[in-house]
Amino acid sequence: MELPHAERCALPGKGTLVIIGGHEDKEDSREILKEVARLSGGGKLVIATVASHTREGYFESYQKGFEGLDVSELVELYLDERSDASKTSALDKLQGATGVLFSGGDQLRITSLIADTPVEKCLREIYLEGGVIAGTSAGASMMCETMLVKGRSEETYRVGELQMAPGLGLIRGVIIDQHFAERGRMGRLLGAVAQNPRVLGIGIDEDTAIVVRGDCFTVIGSGGVYVADGSGVTHSNVAEARTGETLSIHDVRLHVLAAGDTYDLRAREPGLPAAKEAEEQRQ
């Protein structure tokens, strides 16, 4: 039986999402920051530090990180509270921007402060018109329709343990987790996938990102990206097990993608860099 295609793609529009697993290099290769600058087309880039409960020098570290890269203007967008997200001062920051990068912190602070405000509307306009929306760590998680908020790392998922919440929904049909291999988060990602296998689990390592356009993404950076596809799952115990019981889930299709690898979100198929693909076919 052919199921209808699930909506698994970035929000329709001309823009690009750069979803980063945290701790992107800001001093040496700066591969991910270079890509964000390139995708912003040398325009104005806004560093949205909204996820942070205090202004903690995030902006300063990005000022250093983007030094010498092709960015005409770098500005910080910080909000003390939700009402600020309707103020002209905030909207002025976003005016004319071709890129926005959300730094790390608490994903709930991003959604609770900006969702359904003029700042969010502005963000979507930048994306629709071809800009780049990037986010690292909490800024990565919040891109999803349903985002992971809390869940133990370094253990197998136990039923009832995850906390999720509605995200900004810039990408559909996926759950994103970050600091992935570094914090041993396979257990909690599989817990999320088990709850609704329609949703594709994507775990992104530190200094690694997926660059999403439409329904495809490409991996950049130094680590791996794990894709847990639950569409063929034959059994899981999330519904029947008691709270605290260990997850059982059979038949997950798992990919580990490295720099250059691609993934088609709609077809649920991994791919290789075009050059490598041609070479493998020749052999």
Next chain:
Amino acid sequence: MELPHAERCALPGKGTLVIIGGHEDKEDSREILKEVARLSGGGKLVIATVASHTREGYFESYQKGFEGLDVSELVELYLDERSDASKTSALDKLQGATGVLFSGGDQLRITSLIADTPVEKCLREIYLEGGVIAGTSAGASMMCETMLVKGRSEETYRVGELQMAPGLGLIRGVIIDQHFAERGRMGRLLGAVAQNPRVLGIGIDEDTAIVVRGDCFTVIGSGGVYVADGSGVTHSNVAEARTGETLSIHDVRLHVLAAGDTYDLRAREPGLPAAKEAEEQRQ
């Protein structure tokens, strides 16, 4: 095309293997120790502390752990060097035992001291005659034909990083890793599987074990057991990538098994506890 069945099973014989992911509970539920005692049939149980570079109180902790359980005699087997593994004093310890439990430490110390010695021969006899051979942590890893010795945890596998060595080969066609979710070891297990997808990757959490008889195992304990089946892998970069490059591997079939779940090593199929299976069929 039907491939011939790979030899993926415990060593032929009447015995049972109990392969433990480390840190099995010794004070409260003692679920795994109870199973080891039960499988030894109330006979003499040898705690082989050979993996440890010094006698570090391992035996004493097991004396406490097995207190009150049905074990007629509990003795320690420690070897200072390889020549001890041919001595009568060591063989006397194993004489009449119905079970041996290898504690944690360094898996290379186990293999380099006992492989191809009278002690190992004695061990195999205990197994062949229906005894139980258990091992935790290093004692779990050494059960394989090719064992994982070293590899970074908490990061995605980078080509060239794993250290492997020949193990005791009590179980064939699998690579076992331990402290699995707790130390974020998915990356290195997939690295091992990528190198030879014939080999099934099995990652065992702490306080969790697989009980293997012939070509089937059952999970016991509080955590999860990850089975990474690479037989359907469509692409990996382990052979062509430069040392240090991040692993790319597509189409791994992954299962997370919890207590009661079973796995058929030969058919490469997970199963449910008999009771649950019947219930799922009724629905």
